[in-house]
Amino acid sequence: TQELIDGALAIFCMTETHRAMIQVQFDPMPEHVYLWREFLPDDEEKEIGDPFGGPLKLYEACRDEMVEAIPSLLAFVRKLTASKK
Secondary structure (H helix, E strand, O other), X not given: OHHHHHHOOOEEEOOHHHHHHHHHHOOOOOOOEEEOOOOOOOOXXXXXXXXXXXXXXXXXXXXXXXXHHHHHHHHHXXXXXXXXX
């Protein structure tokens, strides 16, 4: 909902398509929409593949991509919350 978007400190998506869908659905367009893996080093893949309907191995790979990104994502959220104080 617009209320949730307006109140969110940050919104995290798995793919650029997800980000684009959020940005076009809301007015004003939210500027605080990021990819889950956006904060990893530049040579890392930023999007997380959608495992929907795939075999268990795809879901496990998706989980692993998310787990790998957690430290960099948390570091970003810590900076973001510190700047809001």
